[in-house]
Amino acid sequence: MPSEESEVVVVGAGQAGVAMSEHLGAHGIPHVVLERHRIAERWRSERWDSLVANGPAWHDRFPGLEFPDTAPDAFASKEEVADYFVAYAEKIDAPIRCGVEVTSVRRHTHRPGFRVETSDGTIDARFVVAATGPFQRPVIPPVVPDGAVPVQIHSSGYRNPEQLPEGAVLVVGAGSSGVQIADELCRSGRRVFLSVGPHDRPPREYRGRDFCWWLGVLGLWDLETPPQGAEHVTIAVSGARGGHTVDFRALAADGIELVGMTRSYEDGVLRFAPDLAANIALGDGKYLALLRAADAYVERNGLAFPEEPEAHVLGPDPDCVTDPRLELDLAAAGVTSIVWATGFATDYSWLEVDAFGENGRPDQRRGVSREPGVYFLGLPWLSRRGSSFIWGVWHDARYVADHITIQRGYLAHGTTDRPGLTPASGNN
Template sequence: MPSEETQVVVVGAGQAGVAASEHLGAAGIPHIVLERHRVAERWRSERWDSLVANGPAWHDRFPGLEFTDVDPDGFASKDQVAEYFAAYAEKIGAPVRCGVEVTQVRRHAGRPGFRVETSEGSIDARFVVVATGAFQRPVIPPIVPEDGVVPVQLHSSGYRNPDQLPAGAVLVVGAGSSGVQIADELRRSGRRVFLSVGPHDRPPREYRGRDFCWWLGVLGRWDAETPPEGAEHVTIAVSGARGGHTVDFRALAASGVELVGMTASYDDGVLSFAPDLAKNIALGDEKYLELLRAADAYVERNGLDLPEEPAAHVLGPDPDCVTDPRRELDLAEAGVTSIVWATGFATDYGWLEVDAFDERGRPKQRRGVSTEPGVYFLGLPWLSRRGSSFIWGVWHDARYVADHIATQRGYLAYGTPDRPGAAPATTQKN
């Protein structure tokens, strides 16, 4: 059976794939976007019911379309975000094919381009853009055996609401945005909750009348190209829930959530925690205070008329669970019937059979341009900058990738019979 042909195949129709399609379309580059489910499917079916975006609507969007049903300073629900991207794809006329799974990509032998095998046949493409993002395979550390001592263990991507879990206490492992919001929701539902806290960054939701997204922008931190040592593994604890608020672990403890250190090991029904809780809380506090100080310096340097907020610099005393943390938890004795692992995701490129990965399976790329000619990546953390895995950041990365593809097409066309003297095509660099 002959294969279909196109210039570019984009794999994935989430925010990265839609952004790629916009810029490829604007450059007049023929392409197809393949999505195994629906546009922005992970927002629809792999998030809990009450999730909202962690950035305000004025920030967490693409330049070409505003949210029509969310106040600019409000936080869109997961369903509103999904519908936003579906509307955006329709607005730009993105050639998205839903329900088509990519099963294999391999380079042609002896000629340029790739054979893309899908659930609906094969496609020959000169370029492939991998827009599957960073949240592909949920990671659950192999700590607690699945032997029934805890009736339910699930990843945060499988959590929906408190009623989903059996009666009893819950341990939430992971103190990023997902972990703290799920722990807070469970506690508000009347559950006894333990929250395992690791290293984290907890920026202020708002300071001196401006959202933290604004502060990171004017301070140039969204555009940082290299993470501080170890920062790429540190989760960000920020929340848009209930209108948005600063994540405060002291407030969580005061509400009844018991904080513990990082989950370390399991033995005969007892979990052990690392002695790092106070250190993790203190480091998160310092990052929070450092951003406040940087914001104050920016206000003074630029003569801005923004109200002072001295109370934001004042941290309350550490709760007892931090000063004298629990080191062990007998799960049965504490009545723990569920563990929610908010422990992040890993990538899964088993279908991408090209020489584009290092010894640890990570893409070898610069600003999304792979070391394997013709292959590109989008939506990964720190792809080009701190904001690369965020909605606005992936849009700008996609523009750079589309520009690179346009330039490469120009080189490939140079000297061909239909363009005997053509020069490489170029568009404006980002």
């Protein structure tokens, strides 16, 4: 296979890889972006058919391009999002190579840089940016054995209600994916059980502004570390059907039976934790706290926003919350499918460098890893709360590109008159 050189190799051409390419290009840094599938492939083939972005089009985009066919306050479909990144890559003339899988990255011995092995040959690079994001390997907890129900799938494999066999469905996970899938299944006429864990549920809109706007003006997108114990708490928000606040009481009123966290399985019976009411109350508390913060902001700044006192009224808990089901006989309930909306794990098995902590997670600060020359991009809380969102990854990429530029300056200093030093271009 052929061998070549590139100063920077960016792995992944989703939102993180495209953003990284824009900033590297703006600095004039030679680079290549390698993508094993198509640009923004996960938006196309690993999401359900009816998915739309969870943020409005004015917010969930890069600064340099608006969505061409989506109103600013509307929510782009998954195909529109994927097309957006293809168009953006074309706009910035990003050097993206699709259909190229990176199989390993190793540091050179006795010389700078890295050897990047791919399905299309070898590349020697001075810097490597892992822009594969957080949604790499679907996680299904080993709770229900294979064959216990006809179908068990991860939310990344769910497409539409017709895909599943007739019968009731248990959806495990109450973040954005879980609640939207459960709602769609219920509206299709299915009996649905929704297993609810700890979550954050902001208002979709309050006093005439989307929650994305409120998080911005309140400085909450810029939080640098998650609240204690909230590192993995999911956000229940939806842009479906024009956008609406996720309300578990409303879901119950529509016919979805809420249960606590899925705990164990034995002899055809699932058992749930007795934590449903506490989880609902936790989400309610965060919802109300944001409303109060928004009200204070309006008053402090003398804004003439419409009042919305009814948003503070939650209503009574449904019976399934006050008297929760703790066991479910799957066969007796007619459950034929389980959809696991239980998130993803990262997979950096190809990145064979000393850039990870004892827990296997990237050891980095604002994307700069402890392994000089290796960077991460697109991960939750990389630098702030918004890091894994479309707009947030663009700003993180700018910081990483700036850091690479600074390092290039150090590496270039004096290389023309000092034998044995290689140029910053990465040529070896």
